[in-house]
Amino acid sequence: xxxxxxxxSTCCGKSAECICAKQATCSCGKQSALHxxxxxxxxxxxxxxxxxxxxxxxxxxxxxxxxxxxxxxPTGNACACGTRPADACTCEKAADGGFKxxxxxxxxTTKN
Numbered sequence: 328x329x330x331x332x333x334x335x336s337t338c339c340g341k342s343a344e345c346i347c348a349k350q351a352t353c354s355c356g357k358q359s360a361l362h363x364x365x366x367x368x369x370x371x372x373x374x375x376x377x378x379x380x381x382x383x384x385x386x387x388x389x390x391x392x393x394x395x396x397x398x399x400x401p402t403g404n405a406c407a408c409g410t411r412p413a414d415a416c417t418c419e420k421a422a423d424g425g426f427k428x429x430x431x432x433x434x435x436t437t438k439n
Contacts, residue, residue: 348381350391360384377410377418386410386417 353363353371360383363371377386379397384390387410389397401409406416 345381347379347389347391347393348383351379351381351383352390354388354390356390360390377406377408377416380415380417382417 348360351360352358353360353365354367355363355365358364361372361374365371374382378384379386379389379391380393381391387398387400391397401412404413405411406413406418408416408418411417
């Protein structure tokens with residue numbers, strides 16, 4: 328049984344853990360988001376700027392089953408960076424702006 332994935336304050340709340348963060352993949356689609364191993368790994372695995380709701384992908388580049396909603400430009404009031412709705416800010420200016428879905432993961436692949 329896998330450990331629960333921590334949730335961002337903007338998580339859709341479909342379940343007790345962040346389903347979207349588990350579904351998100353890197354842009355090549357071969358690896359989980361933030362665990363990219365292709366030639367884009369340096370940029371894919373970096374967490375900075377506005378993100379999608381689960382914080383695993385850049386805003387506008389969501390790859391989970393909510394991508395059609397997540398990748399739309401906000402209508403109405405936007406957050407300070409302008410890429411997310413005002414009540415769903417995910418950049419560094421958000422109350423939990425430093426949150427990364429990988430914060431509570433343990434990488435056992437590098438443990439001896």
